[in-house]
Amino acid sequence: MRTKKILSGNEAIAEAVRQVDPDVMAAYPITPSTKIVETIAQFVADGLLSGEFVCPESEHSAMSVCIGAAAAGGRVMTATASQGLALMWEMLYIAAALRLPIVAAIANRALSAPINIHGDHSDMMGARDSGWIQIYSENCQEAYDNFIQAFRIAEHPEVATPVMVGLDGFIISHSMEPVWVEDDAAVKEFLGEYQPHYSLLDTSRQITIGSLDFTDYYFEHKRSQLAGIEKAPQVILEVGREFGQKFGRTYGFFEEYRLEDAEVAIIVLSSAAGTGKEAVDRLREEGLPVGLLKLRVFRPFPFKELAEVLKDKKAVAVLDRCVTPGAETAPVATEVKAALFAYEKRPFVVNYVYGLGGRDIKIEHFQEVARKLMEIAETNRVEQPFGYLNLRE
Amino acid sequence: MKKESWRELPIGGLNVHPGNSVSNLTGTWRSGKRPEFIPENCIQCLFCWLYCPHLAIQVKDGEVVGINYDYCTGCGLCAEECPAKKKAIVMVKEEIALQEGGGQ
Numbered sequence A: 001m002r003t004k005k006i007l008s009g010n011e012a013i014a015e016a017v018r019q020v021d022p023d024v025m026a027a028y029p030i031t032p033s034t035k036i037v038e039t040i041a042q043f044v045a046d047g048l049l050s051g052e053f054v055c056p057e058s059e060h061s062a063m064s065v066c067i068g069a070a071a072a073g074g075r076v077m078t079a080t081a082s083q084g085l086a087l088m089w090e091m092l093y094i095a096a097a098l099r100l101p102i103v104a105a106i107a108n109r110a111l112s113a114p115i116n117i118h119g120d121h122s123d124m125m126g127a128r129d130s131g132w133i134q135i136y137s138e139n140c141q142e143a144y145d146n147f148i149q150a151f152r153i154a155e156h157p158e159v160a161t162p163v164m165v166g167l168d169g170f171i172i173s174h175s176m177e178p179v180w181v182e183d184d185a186a187v188k189e190f191l192g193e194y195q196p197h198y199s200l201l202d203t204s205r206q207i208t209i210g211s212l213d214f215t216d217y218y219f220e221h222k223r224s225q226l227a228g229i230e231k232a233p234q235v236i237l238e239v240g241r242e243f244g245q246k247f248g249r250t251y252g253f254f255e256e257y258r259l260e261d262a263e264v265a266i267i268v269l270s271s272a273a274g275t276g277k278e279a280v281d282r283l284r285e286e287g288l289p290v291g292l293l294k295l296r297v298f299r300p301f302p303f304k305e306l307a308e309v310l311k312d313k314k315a316v317a318v319l320d321r322c323v324t325p326g327a328e329t330a331p332v333a334t335e336v337k338a339a340l341f342a343y344e345k346r347p348f349v350v351n352y353v354y355g356l357g358g359r360d361i362k363i364e365h366f367q368e369v370a371r372k373l374m375e376i377a378e379t380n381r382v383e384q385p386f387g388y389l390n391l392r393e
Numbered sequence B: 001m002k003k004e005s006w007r008e009l010p011i012g013g014l015n016v017h018p019g020n021s022v023s024n025l026t027g028t029w030r031s032g033k034r035p036e037f038i039p040e041n042c043i044q045c046l047f048c049w050l051y052c053p054h055l056a057i058q059v060k061d062g063e064v065v066g067i068n069y070d071y072c073t074g075c076g077l078c079a080e081e082c083p084a085k086k087k088a089i090v091m092v093k094e095e096i097a098l099q100e101g102g103g104q
């Protein structure tokens, strides 16, 4: 039976793990994802999980365990954040290249230095070229829903690519909200059986994984890896639709909020979208034609779909909870600009960095952005293409 | 051997022909020098066999009999490690070895 529980984002992920019951869970606890691992440990101790729970000595080892277990044909998960994800770095690329459908929950947190335990997207954004699919969650419910869908996406035979699901550190990982926890059996049914492409334990088929490639094969192998993430958009939509049919909450690449008739738009990921929607409502009351686009899937980036809904807007502001030192814009803005560049008629795009190290973003900041966008729309001029929100200048 | 296009390769860079490194003739990497085995100096300690990173030291019935130049990269470890009073493996310039008709 489906039940509504009061859960933190971390507990919502752990509930999803309990229902998925992976063959192997390997994680090294790190703030703000610790509670995921802790709750899983509790579930294991209570006999609610049948899989193997491995506590290695570091995140690098945790991802290595995941790779080994997935290469043995297992359904595998991990959870981490920030420095933990950074320490997994080289293994992330290997997991993706070996086409292992590992699912990771990332309680998004700033990277050191200075050391900071609060939420921003630097950790996952840094891993954006690792070959993993990236999905971001606005609230605890989405964290739960995304995590379950992640297995279906990752394990689709033509995708066979690992997925990381982000939930903002503390803002979502530690906030308690009512969350629909779907029926155990219904979740199992939704997941279906996982059929791995290969297993190191299958002695009837001798294989070597991760062997050496010279100049004559590496390029072809890299190209063939991309076939998985290229297939992902279609599968993400199918899975999101099926999830909706079964559980009543449908998912796509992004959510449009009062966007259709908007002249200017704000793009944002994860928890800040909630604040953004409230801001849009208030701005609409004032008569400003503002809409919001909440990006859910960052990798693969939904270039075409995003451009289609944005191309006729007058001005777009992309809010990034991450900064790319030395680049013209932060990661999301870079992608949005690239997506729109193919169109002759396209909106002005400005970029604001906000919320680094967990700094608040409030309704007034969205209002500030919206007013700037209206100014651009009216004057057809961009005075300042890049800026910061809620930063002491 | 025809090299596959990326579409023809097994998923995940899988090597479905384990042991196929025998087809990779690492001897083609050799440049400059090659080891030459001098049987009369050899004390059959098998150090060279132990140290050779390419399994290029040929052993028959527990005794070193020669060097497989298909795989010997000419790294010189065997000659360096050989403890015999008069070295039983010495590094020789490739062209001299070839002139003398040694190896392949």
Ligand code: SF4
Residues within 6 Å of the ligand: B034, B035, B051, B052, B053, B054, B055, B056, B057, B067, B071, B072, B073, B074, B075, B076, B077, B078, B079
């Ligand atoms: S030179 Fe190096 S590769 Fe060649 S036989 Fe000696 S140890 Fe082996």
Ligand code: SF4
Residues within 6 Å of the ligand: B041, B042, B043, B044, B045, B046, B047, B048, B049, B064, B078, B081, B082, B083, B084, B087, B088, B089
């Ligand atoms: S190391 Fe020298 S002495 Fe020992 S087996 Fe090899 S060639 Fe002979």
